[in-house]
Amino acid sequence: MCSIRPLAELHNVSIKRTNKGIASTGYLLTLDGSRRLQVDLARPSRADLSVESMADATISTVAGWKKSLILRIDAENPALTERLLSYITPGIMVALGIYYHVLTILEIVFIQRQFSVLFDLSTLREKAFLRFWLANGAAMSAAMPPELIPLLSTLRGTVLDIGPGSGEQLHRYTSSSVSAIYGAEPAIKLHPKLQMKAMDAGLGDKYHILGCGAEPRSLIPALAGVGLIGEGNTSEGIFDDIVSIRVLCGVPDLKETVEGLYELLKPGGRFIAYEHVVSPWKTEKGSTVARVLQWMYMWIGGWRFWMAGCNLDRDIGMVLREAGKSEDGPGWSRVEMKTLNAWSTILHIVGYLVKN
Numbered sequence: 001m002c003s004i005r006p007l008a009e010l011h012n013v014s015i016k017r018t019n020k021g022i023a024s025t026g027y028l029l030t031l032d033g034s035r036r037l038q039v040d041l042a043r044p045s046r047a048d049l050s051v052e053s054m055a056d057a058t059i060s061t062v063a064g065w066k067k068s069l070i071l072r073i074d075a076e077n078p079a080l081t082e083r084l085l086s087y088i089t090p091g092i093m094v095a096l097g098i099y100y101h102v103l104t105i106l107e108i109v110f111i112q113r114q115f116s117v118l119f120d121l122s123t124l125r126e127k128a129f130l131r132f133w134l135a136n137g138a139a140m141s142a143a144m145p146p147e148l149i150p151l152l153s154t155l156r157g158t159v160l161d162i163g164p165g166s167g168e169q170l171h172r173y174t175s176s177s178v179s180a181i182y183g184a185e186p187a188i189k190l191h192p193k194l195q196m197k198a199m200d201a202g203l204g205d206k207y208h209i210l211g212c213g214a215e216p217r218s219l220i221p222a223l224a225g226v227g228l229i230g231e232g233n234t235s236e237g238i239f240d241d242i243v244s245i246r247v248l249c250g251v252p253d254l255k256e257t258v259e260g261l262y263e264l265l266k267p268g269g270r271f272i273a274y275e276h277v278v279s280p281w282k283t284e285k286g287s288t289v290a291r292v293l294q295w296m297y298m299w300i301g302g303w304r305f306w307m308a309g310c311n312l313d314r315d316i317g318m319v320l321r322e323a324g325k326s327e328d329g330p331g332w333s334r335v336e337m338k339t340l341n342a343w344s345t346i347l348h349i350v351g352y353l354v355k356n
Contacts, residue, residue: 078343086344087289090297090312097132097306104128129308130189133165141168144274145340147350148245151272155181157240160264162214163247166190167197170207180206182239184222186213214244214251216260223264237266245274248316250309255319262323262331262355271353273320273337276346278313285342293345317349324355331356 078086104127108117117123149172156177164170164183173181181203185194191209198207212222223229228238242261251257265271281291294312297303303312317337324331337351 078341083343086341086346087293090293090303090345091301094297094301094303094306096136097128100132100135101125101128101306104131125305125308126187130187133190134193137166138168141165144169144172145348145350147338147340148272148274151270151352152243155241155243155272158182158238160184160239160242160261162219162242162244162261163250164194164245167194167201169245170194170197170201170203173201173203178203178206180208182208182210182223182226182228184210184212184214184219186211186218214247214261215253215257219260219264238264239269240266241270241272243272246276248273248275248319249311249314250307252309254314254316258319258323265355267355268333269355271320271323271355273316273352274348274350275316276312276348277316277339279345279347280339280342283342285339287343290343290345290347297345312346320353323353329356 101124104124105118108114108124108127117127152169152172153174154177155173155175157179159173159178159181161181161183164185165187167183183194183198185191188211191211194209195207198204198209201207208226210219210222210226212218220229223238242265244261248254248257261271279291279294280286281288298312304310317339320337321330321332321335332353333356334354335351337349337353340348340350
């Protein structure tokens with residue numbers, strides 16, 4: 001149990017699980033479908049509350065809220081309905097992927113009449129996923145874990161933003177310490193919207209869009225093209241921060257890409273990551289059911305094809321931790337990574353690593 005303070009005084013407060021039910025004094029307390037508690041702070045400035053049948057929760061303030069506050073629940077023992085929803089969510093996304101592929105094929109055949117594209121699966125998949133993302137990307141990017149927000153708001157110096165897509169996260173890049181951000185986005189058709197989002201976020205001339213991916217063979221020439229890598233010098237130590245939000249699941253060669261990004265990071269620089277990963281099914285918090293479903297969606301449901309090369313079963317956390325490792329020791333001086341909802345079929349890791 002903890003005491004709730006006025007929003008202006010509150011940053012992060014932990015709530016321990018109790019068996020006294022949900023109660024409040026002078027507050028309107030509700031639990032919505034996203035497992036969030038909303039507290040009306042227009043009521044008296046102090047009250048006690050307790051949470052039943054939930055794991056430890058964290059209260060995090062939300063920018064722009066003056067009279068209310070979201071309590072994000074990261075439950076280790078979720079309700080059955082929430083667990084079942086996590087099991088079927090990838091299936092829903094696969095169905096949407098199939099739907100947008102059908103729409104794309106119909107457009108190619110009856111409107112564009114570019115029949116050759118039907119035999120170019122890479123281009124077809126890219127067009128279909130672009131349609132999928134433009135329709136659903138904003139909704140999929142609206143809710144981010146509270147652990148990620150302060151990391152994005154404290155970016156500094158020269159930043160590499162890999163796979164920013166249509167720029168749905170740029171409004172969270174609020175730090176005045178940023179001198180330049182380079183967004184490596186291979187989907188050229190997303191660039192106009194990405195540029196617009198950068199302007200809306202107040203980044204203006206600080207945000208530079210590169211038409212490339214995160215893998216070295218694509219990224220290094222693009223960086224050389226804008227003068228960040230010159231003739232005769234090394235590509236090591238360019239960026240103060242690197243941001244990767246749901247990107248590494250889809251790069252062609254995960255280890256090569258991460259090692260390449262590690263080399264581009266300055267000593268003391270941060271690699272900030274929010275990625276979905278393979279289920280830790282052998283651990284106490286993991287789920288065998290979730291791991292089996294990941295395998296089924298990947299190899300029977302065609303997840304990788306319908307989701308433009310995305311992988312549900314990559315151990316991205318392990319690859320990140322191993323980056324830069326040598327006989328002299330680990331490549332990182334500090335690793336702060338957390339697994340969210342380890343029981344889920346689509347679970348995430350979030351946090352940062354600091355380069356030695």
